[in-house]
Amino acid sequence: MTSQQSTDIARDFDRLRERVGSEVFLDNRGLANEVGFYVFPYDAAKELEVRRRTAELVADAQSGAISAHIIERNLWQVFLQICEDKKILHKIPALEQKRGSDALLARLQKIATPEVFVRTMDYATHQPGRDVLLITGVGQVYPFVRAHSILENAQSVFEDIPVVLMYPGRYDGQHLHLFDRINDGNYYRAFNIL
Numbered sequence: 001m002t003s004q005q006s007t008d009i010a011r012d013f014d015r016l017r018e019r020v021g022s023e024v025f026l027d028n029r030g031l032a033n034e035v036g037f038y039v040f041p042y043d044a045a046k047e048l049e050v051r052r053r054t055a056e057l058v059a060d061a062q063s064g065a066i067s068a069h070i071i072e073r074n075l076w077q078v079f080l081q082i083c084e085d086k087k088i089l090h091k092i093p094a095l096e097q098k099r100g101s102d103a104l105l106a107r108l109q110k111i112a113t114p115e116v117f118v119r120t121m122d123y124a125t126h127q128p129g130r131d132v133l134l135i136t137g138v139g140q141v142y143p144f145v146r147a148h149s150i151l152e153n154a155q156s157v158f159e160d161i162p163v164v165l166m167y168p169g170r171y172d173g174q175h176l177h178l179f180d181r182i183n184d185g186n187y188y189r190a191f192n193i194l
Helices: 009-020 044-063 077-083 090-098 101-111 112-123 146-153
Strands: 037-042 069-074 131-136 162-172 174-180 182-186
Touching: 009 037, 009 044, 037 044, 037 069, 044 069, 044 131, 044 162, 077 090, 077 101, 077 112, 090 101, 112 146, 146 162, 146 174, 146 182
Parallel strands: 037 162, 069 131, 131 162
Antiparallel strands: 162 174, 174 182
């Protein structure tokens, strides 16, 4: 465990809740002209608790208990939508059986590129000063797509609203370490939200 990842999920979610509800955060102020991208690193062993608390956070935003309008995009659900849109979802098991896992991965990575993920995640009319994009499901889509690639491609699409990446691993301000052991790529434009 490092200083970039906490073991107290309840406390971390209290901090996240306070942060996303603040006017300064929602307005993307105080970032020295950087995009408002944040990483919420957590211990992957706490995944089920993080999912439960994330659902509570989103529900509180929908009920008005938090002033932010949280738009959650689960990358696994986005991936399934991409496959459905390309009309290949039902063909995946047969393709893997016929060609093997490596061939399937290569094919899926050509279809479900980071650019396609971001286009599929986008929604009409962002509401700056109100919306927060919450990206979940990072571990579920590994190795189809990498978190740093999603963030890099999302910069120009979501530059007007804060984006929070729920990350099962460590973020040291330069590198993402998925599951605390896999080098998931370099990304230095995000802030650790904790």
